[in-house]
Amino acid sequence: MKEHANGNGNGNDQVVFEIGVVIPRRVVQVKDESFECAHVLVQEFQKVGFVVERVIGIADEFIKLAAPLETLGRAAAALQIKKRTHIGMDLQFEVEEVEAFVKQPDGSVFSWFERFQCYCHLINGIVNNSDSVITLEFDGEQIYWEIGECLLQKLESENVVKQVFPLHDEKKRKTLLRSWAFHWWDLTNQPIDDIYSYYGSKIAIYFAFLGMYTRWLLFPAVFGLTLQFIDFGSLKLVVFPAFFIMVILWAVMFSQFWKRKNAALLARWPVSPAVEDDPEYMTPGRKGCSLQPPMELIKVFETDKVKGKEVFRRYEWFGRFMRFRNDAIVIFSIICLQLPFELAYAHLFEVASSDTIKFGLTAIYLCAIQYITKFGGKVCVRLIKYEDNENTEKRADSLVYKVFGLYFMQTYIGVFYHALLHRNFSTLRKVLIQRLLLSEVLENLVENSVPYLKYTYKKYRVRRKKKKEKGESREKIQFTSRVEKEYLKPSYSASIGEELEDGLFDDFLELALQFGMIMMFACAFPPAFAFAAVNNIMEIRTDALKLLAILRRPIPRAAATVGAWLNIFQFLTVMSICTNCALLAWLYDEEGKWKIEPGLAVILIIEHVLLLIKFGFSRLVPEEPAWVKANRAKHTIQAQDMCSKKLLRTISGGEKKFHLVKKLE
Helix, strand or coil: CCCCCCCCCCCCCCCCCCEEEEEECCCCCCCCCCCEHHHHHHHHHHHCCCEEEEEECCCEEEEEEECCHHHHHHHHHHHCCEEEECCCCEEECCHHHHHHECCCCCCCCCCHHHHHHHHHHHHHCCECCCCCCEEEEECCEEEEECCCCEHHHHHHHCCCCCEEEECCCHHHHHHHHHHHHCCHHHCCCCCHHHHHHHHCHHHHHHHHHHHHHHHHHHHHHHHHHHHHHCCCHHHHHHHHHHHHHHHHHHHHHHHHHHHHHHHHHHHHCCCCHHHHHCCCCCECCECCCCCCCCHHHHHHHHHCHHHHHHHHHHHHHHHHHHHHHHHHHHHHHHHHHHHHHHHHHHHHHHHCCCHHHHHHHHHHHHHHHHHHHHHHHHHHHHHHCCCCCCCHHHHHHHHHHHHHHHHHHHHHHHHHHHHHHHCEHHHHHHHHHHHHHHHHHHHHHHHHHHHHHHHHHHHHHHHHHHHHHHCCCCCCCCCCCHHHHHHHCCCCECCCCCCCCECHHHHHHHHHHHHHHHHHCCCCCCCHHHHHHHHHHHHHHHHHHHHHHHCCCCCCCCCCCCCHHHHHHHHHHHHHHHHHHHHHHCEECCCCEEECCCCHHHHHHHHHHHHHHHHHHHHHCCCCCHHHHHHHHHHHHHHHHHHHHHHHHHHHHHHHHHHHHHHHC
16 A cells, blocks of 8 residues: 555645644753653654654644554554445455545545544554653653553643644645635535535535525525515415415425435445444544443343343433433423523513613623523533433434523524514514524624634734743744644634534524524514525635634534434424414404404414424435435445355355365365
8 A cells, every 4th residue: 555645545745734732832941852751752653653743833832743544544444444345335444455445535545534533543542561651851840651651641631732633734725715615606505525525524514404405595585585575465364374384395395305415415425324323533632432331231141131131121211211301301491490581581671661771681681691501501411421322423412402492492482472472573573683683693793703803812812921931022923833823723612512512513503593583483574584595605605714714623523414403403393383373373454463363273274284294295205315225225236246255255165175175084
């Protein structure tokens, strides 16, 4: 296997550094660097096969790591990583048989997630294999590297290594800036394959979902604008129910066709659909924790299968009971604690006599709700630790369900209150416009400006600290190394539960809340779909710019679908059937006051029919395209043929050997 410095194996010998290690700059310089921490760390990195480069920054030192294909291949074989072969089977990777495996869309042998796994394995695998404790030095202090101890974990505990983080590939980053972030005239079109190659499947799946969702929004957006600007007169009592039915069918079809799109992407990318069943992904310097049943249970099952089945059954149902208990705790807390708080704020805001009091109430509410949400998120994370979830993605899904309940109450209860209190479409529309403008415009502004301000402030602090060390110097301090600039950038982390989720949690949450707002009150404000479409077109480019220019390169996550978020979208679709039927039940007259008398039976019939259609369409529209099924069937037949031939040759060879032994006897 030919070795390439960039670890891609695509014929490009240019070194691409993908991991950065941060070490504080030394104050005390030593003559003999043989046992100096940074020197030893560099030596150990080189021993495992990394290409290493040291960079001296303004406040810290940086060690950049690149892995040749040979090094990655050894790590992949040690990790027993399974990769897709040309016959469609996922087989354990072997260095000698590299040509048998399907390459990535960019020509790489390994995906970014697989490469990151290999980096983590190699870095965590650096241990003291000598027969004695090794004494290291850093800034005049001695550090004892115990036998069998991981070097990186030791240096992290001693604050010698500050952080290990992924680095941007500058060439690919600039290419994506041109073809993705700055490509506004393509509206929803995106280089999804390039995004997958650079960021991994989870982020690529999100942007594929966002692009498809935005394209599909264009149809109800046009319909909604037509209803807004054309006066249908007496026909409005027919047009609005028709719009409502169309929107529900649109949402149901979108969910089903997204599943088909998702299946097509997984067939196109060499990603196994079972990737979610992998163990928890690892972070450099930390070992992933296994979520498999305890070894004691496995031993009991091996010794006594009858007793073992009973023990496993109790273990399984206890885990399910814990999940049910945790969900019940969250729901009870939302109903008993958050709901009264939200209703109290909505009521006080309505009865407040002056704008000053309303402004003060809103300020207090915003501060309080942020604290409540953060506290609720921490409680959810602690509860999830006691659940028996198979892997990190399942635990993340559990967090999504729980935290979305908090945001659901926070986002929609005020709108429900206004709808029930006033029973006036014009008032309800004003509330929806305010909420949409606040959620769409202000959140986008905050989402993109806050990381940049954090980055600017960090650079200011580093410059200020350096100037203090130099004394009164008017010389402007410049950041010359890109790795130091990347280190100062904020990470792509979740606002809640960053132990389980990354920044996609907030992006998906924003989409789900938007979907709920435009769907549940579709009859009250049809142009909301146009607001959402315009916002999402901007969101695609601003999110791309945020990832490429403002934030560090995210740690890749293994995910083959959007996970719990699709279930939340489907839940909101069912909720929108109920809420829009409630809106239509009070058909408004010339004064805009809702009436409950006319058409109530028709509305109830429409509700039940739409609920049946919602669940019936899942049978009508297949979740996989026919070509995906045919391709999988073809690969299965090829694999069976190859296995059959190999088995027959083995049996035939065994028979010949048996007859030869008989003759010799």
